[in-house]
Amino acid sequence: MIKVLIVEDSPVVREFLVHILGADPGIQVIGTATDGERAVEAAQRLRPDVVTMDIHMPGMDGIEATRRIMETCPVPIVVVSGSSDPREVATTFRAMETGAVAVLRRPAGIGHPDYEATTMDLVQTVKLMSEVKVVRRWPRRWSDAAAAPVAQAGVERAPARVRIVAIGASTGGPQVLQGILAELPKEFPLPILIVQHMTAGFTQGFVQWLAQSSSLPVHLAMHDELIRPGHVYVAPDEFQMKVARGGRIVLTQDAPENGLRPSVSCLFRSLAETYGGDAAAGLLTGMGRDGAEELRLLKDKGALTFAQDKDSSAVYGMPGEAVRLDAATLVLPSGKIAATLASLANNKK
Numbered sequence: 001m002i003k004v005l006i007v008e009d010s011p012v013v014r015e016f017l018v019h020i021l022g023a024d025p026g027i028q029v030i031g032t033a034t035d036g037e038r039a040v041e042a043a044q045r046l047r048p049d050v051v052t053m054d055i056h057m058p059g060m061d062g063i064e065a066t067r068r069i070m071e072t073c074p075v076p077i078v079v080v081s082g083s084s085d086p087r088e089v090a091t092t093f094r095a096m097e098t099g100a101v102a103v104l105r106r107p108a109g110i111g112h113p114d115y116e117a118t119t120m121d122l123v124q125t126v127k128l129m130s131e132v133k134v135v136r137r138w139p140r141r142w143s144d145a146a147a148a149p150v151a152q153a154g155v156e157r158a159p160a161r162v163r164i165v166a167i168g169a170s171t172g173g174p175q176v177l178q179g180i181l182a183e184l185p186k187e188f189p190l191p192i193l194i195v196q197h198m199t200a201g202f203t204q205g206f207v208q209w210l211a212q213s214s215s216l217p218v219h220l221a222m223h224d225e226l227i228r229p230g231h232v233y234v235a236p237d238e239f240q241m242k243v244a245r246g247g248r249i250v251l252t253q254d255a256p257e258n259g260l261r262p263s264v265s266c267l268f269r270s271l272a273e274t275y276g277g278d279a280a281a282g283l284l285t286g287m288g289r290d291g292a293e294e295l296r297l298l299k300d301k302g303a304l305t306f307a308q309d310k311d312s313s314a315v316y317g318m319p320g321e322a323v324r325l326d327a328a329t330l331v332l333p334s335g336k337i338a339a340t341l342a343s344l345a346n347n348k349k
Helices: 011-022 037-045 062-072 086-092 115-129 135-145 171-183 203-213 266-276 290-302 317-324 335-347
Strands: 001-005 027-033 050-053 077-081 102-105 164-169 192-196 218-220 233-234 238-244 248-252 280-281 304-308 330-332
Touching: 001 115, 011 027, 011 115, 011 171, 011 233, 027 037, 027 115, 037 062, 037 233, 050 062, 050 115, 062 077, 062 248, 077 115, 102 115, 115 280, 164 171, 164 218, 164 266, 171 192, 171 203, 171 335, 192 238, 203 218, 203 233, 238 266, 238 304, 266 280, 266 290, 280 290, 280 317, 280 335, 290 317, 304 317, 304 335, 330 335
Parallel strands: 001 027, 001 050, 050 077, 077 102, 164 192, 164 280, 192 233, 218 233, 280 304, 304 330
Antiparallel strands: 238 248
16 A cells, blocks of 8 residues: 655645545545645655655745755655646756656546546556655766766777767656756767656756756757757657657657657667667666667667666666667766766767
C-alpha cells in the first residue's frame, strides 16, 4: 500500500485528487494539507511514500514547501499543476530544482474525454515515484559532482568528427537536463537535440525553464528549421522529431513508437541514418526502453554513446536497457555528462 499526502489549497481540487487516488486499491491517502506550512508538518508527522504538491498556495508556496520537505524528511514529490500557461509552467518546474521528481497536469474532470487517460497517468506516476530512492541526493548532485574530473576513457575513442549531440530522457530527466545545460560553456560548438517524455502542454514551459539557467539558446524545435551550432532544440508535443540531410529538423506526425510521440527511438534512428558515426547520443533516467536499441545502432555506426549510471538515475529503465544491450560507450553519473560533452567538443575543434 502506497501512502500519499495530498497538498492542495482548493477544496474542490483536493477532494477530486482524494477521490482519484483513493479509488486505487494500491494507494492510501493518509492526509491532506491546504498550504505549504501544513504540508511540511504533515510530511514530517505522517511520513508518506509520495506527496502530490500544489504550487500556488497562500503563505508558503509549493516550491518552498518542497524545499523544506526535502531538507527535513525527503520523500518523492509529484507536482500537480492546473496551469497550461508557459510562464506558469516554467515557474512550476522550479520545484524540480528543489527536489520534486515529476510534474503533471491536473487530471481532467469527470465526463471530460481525457478523464480516464489523465487520471491513469496520475495514478501510475504516483506508483512509480514511490519507488524512487535517490531523492535525497538531488538538491546537491550538481554542486557535488561537477567538480569531479572528467574520465577520459572512451572519449579518446570518440568519432573523429562529432557534429551533433542527441539526448533522450523520461522520468527524472528535466532536472538532469537542466544540470547538463547549465554546466556547458557558452562556447559549446555542437547543436543538441532533446526528446524529453512529458505531459502534453508542458513542453513550452519546460523550454523556458531550461533557458533560464543555460548559456546556450534553447528552442522548441520547428519543422524544416536549420540546426545551428551551439543551440538546443527540444521536441514539441505530439510530433516525432527527426534530422534530415542538410542539417535540418523534420517534425512529423508518424505513429507513436514505444507508445510515445515524440520518441527517442525515432530521433536516434534518423540520427544514425543522417550522421552515422559523426554524432554523440545518450540516454538519461527514465522508465521503459525507448531509444535503447537505436543507441546500439548508433554505437555500431561509430558514434559516441553514453548512458546515465544507476546511482544517479531516478528510474534506471532507459539507461539500464542501453547498458544491458551494450549500447553505451560510456556509463556516466549525471554530474559528469556535461564535462564529458565539453571535453569531447574541445577535442574535436
